[in-house]
Amino acid sequence: MIESDAPEPTLAQIVGGEDFFISLVDRFYDGVKDDDVLITLYPDGVDTTAARRRLAMFLEQYWGGSDAYSAERGHPRLRMRHAPFVIGDKERDRWLVHMLAALEVQVASLPEQVRQSVHQQFVAYVKNAADHLRNA
Numbered sequence: 001m002i003e004s005d006a007p008e009p010t011l012a013q014i015v016g017g018e019d020f021f022i023s024l025v026d027r028f029y030d031g032v033k034d035d036d037v038l039i040t041l042y043p044d045g046v047d048t049t050a051a052r053r054r055l056a057m058f059l060e061q062y063w064g065g066s067d068a069y070s071a072e073r074g075h076p077r078l079r080m081r082h083a084p085f086v087i088g089d090k091e092r093d094r095w096l097v098h099m100l101a102a103l104e105v106q107v108a109s110l111p112e113q114v115r116q117s118v119h120q121q122f123v124a125y126v127k128n129a130a131d132h133l134r135n136a
């Protein structure tokens with residue numbers, strides 16, 4: 001059989017589901033919590049527990065996994081939700097430094113045949129999203 005009617009797996013399925021996003025976001029926030037540029041923006045300061053959960057749920061949903069984020073938070077409206085925080089080039093760049101470093105480590109645990117594709121898709125997405133969230 002050369003063709004299949006089975007739908008293409010989502011990226012969330014390819015990476016094995018929520019654990020990938022939870023670990024990625026944990027690594028990311030471990031960097032953010034020690035970053036003087038970023039941490040002052042966070043309403044709960046160094047207690048990033050709730051922020052970690054929201055970002056992990058959001059990313060899983062974005063990549064086609066569970067829609068728990070919207071069930072809990074409603075429509076993402078990320079630009080609106082970031083409006084209270086001053087995000088310029090400096091903040092965007094620091095955010096990306098931590099996310100790209102976390103991604104690099106996280107994708108290393110994926111099977112080799114999917115690693116590069118997942119990495120490329122994720123990098124393109126977060127660079128674009130971070131750029132789009134600048135408001136200053």
Ligand code: HEM
Nearest residue numbers: 041042051054055058073081085087091092095129130133
């Ligand atoms: C550009 C640099 C960025 C900065 C400085 C920034 C900062 C913040 C801050 C301070 C919060 C509040 C923390 C909280 O949830 O309590 C937040 C929330 C959030 N951020 Fe960002 N962020 C950035 C980029 C991004 C990007 C690129 C994404 C998605 C790919 C993202 C997704 C989210 C989500 C999903 C939330 C929680 C929204 C909610 O449900 O309330 N952020 N961000």
